[in-house]
Amino acid sequence: MSKDIPVKNIVSVFSLPEAKTEFESPSQNTMIMIVNLSLESLGDFETIPDEVKKLRNIVSNETKSNNNLTVLVGGPGGLFADLIKVFQSIDGLLLTVTVVLVLVLLLIIYKSPVTALLPLIVVGIVFQVSQGIIAWIDQSTGDFLKVNGQSIGIMTVVLFGSGTDYCLFISSRFKEELAKTKDKHEAMKKTMIGVGGAVTSAGFTIIVASSILLLCILKSYQSLGPVIGIAVFLMLIAALTLVPSLMCIMGRFSFFPVNYNKKFKLITSIIFPFYAVIAIFQILYHYIYAKHKKNVNKNNEGQYAIIAKWVINKPITTLIITCSILLTMFTGLINAKPTYDQLASLPNNADSVKSFELLREGFNPGELAPVEVYVD
Template sequence: MLGYLTDFASSPRGKWVTLVAWLFAAGLLISQLPMLNEATENEQALFLPGDAEATRAFEFAQERFPSAGTPVLIVMRQPGGLGPGSYEAAARIADWLSGPEAPDNVGRVLSPDPDMGQRSGLVSPDGTTMYVFAEVLGEPAEDPFTDTVNSIRDRSASIGLTGVEIAVGGPGGLVVDLVGVFADIDTLLLLVTVLLVLVLLIIIYRSPVMAAIPLLGVGLVFQVAGAIAAWFAINLDLPVSGQTTGIMTVVLFGTGTDYVLFVSARFREELTRHGDRHEAMRRTMRGVGGAVASAGATILVACVALGLATLRSYQALGPVIAIAVALMMLAALTLIPALLTIFGRRAFWPMQPRLDAETGRQLDWRRSVYGRVGAVVLRRPGLTLAVTVLGLGVLLAGLIPYRTNYDQLESLPENAESVRSVELLRSGFPAGELSPTRLYVSLPPGAGALDPVSLQQLDALTLELAGHPAVADASGPSRPLGTGGPPASVLPESIAQRFVSPDGSAARIDLVLEENPYSREALDAVPDLRSLARQAGASLGLSPGSLLIGGDTAEAYDTRTAGNRDSLVVLPLILLAIGLVLAVLLRSLIAPLYLMATIAFTYFATLGLSVAVFVLIFDHVGIGYAVPFFLFVFLNALSVDYNIYLMSRIREEARRSPLKHATRYALARTGPVITSAGIILAGTFSALMTLPLQDLLQLGFAVAVGVLIDTFITRTLIVPALVTLLGRWNWWPSRHSSDIPGSHDAGEDAPAPARG
């Protein structure tokens, strides 16, 4: 079936039919389907498992507190102490937010009262920092929300008080800054990736035509894949994040260019043996078509395994990458052969391959760089294996300071206004003031949150939680300004009302944590707080199901719990599935085992180096929580391409010559291609390092380094050494001589493989 498909795409008539069919289908799909950026989401709770408590809390808040907006904090700091001018400026901002000139989607507004000072809960204990609290209504990722936050920032910046620092942040400001970064990611990443790939292709091929063909093919697939993925995301309710679209871009350009390299390198080789370009391409695809299909299949298998993840961010990545890679694999088997056949030798202009040029190359392949490397490896495979394994093993020491980071603020640039507002806020308030952990309470039927009995129960619950060592302060309907402020009975009811649902049937208690709400200490406190809330609620007659703890810290804790589970379950399944694909392709059980082992070893060495670089050298708080997971997925799914390309060529050549000779010849032939492909794949992922997000910078660095280690060390030194040491056991349990490459092994100095 595969042979018929590739034969048709490279035939005199089929190449034109294939090209027209691709152009027609692409034009139709791109014009009729939405763009992928129209389907992106940035609300963290949407990516959690549906049964996670933070998810249920988020849904409860949306249902019972529909008028509650996203908090925006206008933070003001005066190092010498807040003076009358600062309070006056805060009052002017609050009056504007509450007045007719304010944007329509501004909700409740709270401003510091100079008479109450610290008791208002909006002024720091040291009297140097305060904030104006405002709720902005609507979806945080949509334009009206962003416009309102920007208006607040413009208004606050116009105050211009000498000696007073002002920054607008809070959860609302953070979302706006994240959306702003993601809005620029697609264009910037695509531009950097295309330019990088173009430069590398020109260097590799020294041909502008050959550099343009992959970009044309991959660019077309990129547009079609994005449109199809957007349709699936919208119609199947898949939460696709901005990070997912960025990852899809680099995966598609990286793998797509690799597939084109595999095809074009073999096509160039075949053009030296066949005068007819159609016959040269037919033989090319008969030789590498299976390897391309198998390489794509491994990524698709990994994507299917992602469907077993509980984190919806991991689940959503699977279909998006699967669609992109499936289309790219189809293009590599049809569109790319058609384009190369149309151009023929002119595709490599001005370095066009000449007929019979292979005759001279057959004599000097041993003297090529990879021919010489192969000679060294095969002469002392045991020593080569020991030295390389020990060398990479040193990198494992980098895992000692390993820790993950869940802080979205750490991922943003330091000059982002939400980051500056946090720095101002933390200088005077407990670290958790930025994003309180929220306890939602569903009251018994008929009870109202502001009824005396309910208020007494909520007050007891507030004080119980405020006594936890991880909690700096707590506020709710009974104590709207915190445990150190006056009770609700002496305050206007409107102040307490922000903690109560419109119908009075539900209440909210905000817990300000002592630690950074995204720190390990804060996350570790979540299960204790949930247990304490249920115990205290039970003593007050509240059922366990009526109490839900949510908020950013709870969402990060549930993300960590689900992510740990996914790493233990999904990642081994991906490795096993890839091993099964290799077993089918190589018809062996032994080779897939050591190939999977080399991939896992490369992964841990890469992770160790990445942790050492970012935690020890660049002083990052930790590695982004999703980086190790995605690094494993991509190194397994992408580097296996080189395994397949090398091992399938060794198997092909070993049918005609001794295994040692076949291994050296295959390394000499595939080495330049794998090196070029590895450099391009590493280059595309390094494009992520140009983006102003720390998590993507770390992921881009880690995958790029991992691919280079795999290209220059694992695939070039370790795998050939293992093949040589195992000999015919590589192919066990194949039994028939026709199925045991190298069964006629006669040593390294056997004649060169027959070509034709």
């Protein structure tokens, strides 16, 4: 064993031959070795994953020449190391997938790179500021707020989802107001009067709902409430101040090249082939559907205005359709069975999962961790 790893002792069939039945499986094809690490030498509990990684590297190097032998480092230390590894990797993956997904959806919906990038830039700024504030609170409050990778991962998704939503509220209304008035400042003023209340109420709804998590006993869930609340609160401030300011400065350029002439659209399609694809779909839509549409929209209303009128004119029908969809989705919870097994949250190729499967195959149920009942 390497001197770099603070091993306190190793308990196995070699050190305790009399306990052979406890360390060897009945089929004699599986054996347990308990490696106890010295916590005093480690100094910090969070360094255990690094020590487990070193141990796994040593085991891998020593056994790679023997194809008939499988040695895995599992147990509590291995499980802890794998959980840390998964949560550390999930942050970057979640952030990348979220950004790409939001960007693609915004490009498809608004067909403008400016409108698509603006929410991502603002949310990205808020994300960095939120992480700094949350880290400062974590270090300053002791045990009050213990932030882990799970909290940051969930915060990332919530922040990008809500932040993009708030930005779209403003950009959609701003686009409508620009069609009515040439003054961008007046258009933004009317925009914020119209959607400011909706954005604020939406933000505080999430903040209040997430604050309920403070009542949880489990620390990982308890810290999730303030983490989400802080991030959404900062996003709300940015949505009511930074986003309107940026859009007001850019004016109609916020929706480039949608509101520009054919020359600009052609240049954009050449530079960005993505817009050429969108243009093809728009042409097909025009000739297949819009051109042959019987009821022409004489008032030049937007699609959301048409939907809003339909909802207002047929509230009962809307209620029935909406409730039917929600109830259909709710049926998925009937047979849902939550699991509290930490191994179930790990990938199947993790050492801790594979080692547990080997032990479960080799030993009878209850042999590894028997339930002991003491009667006084």
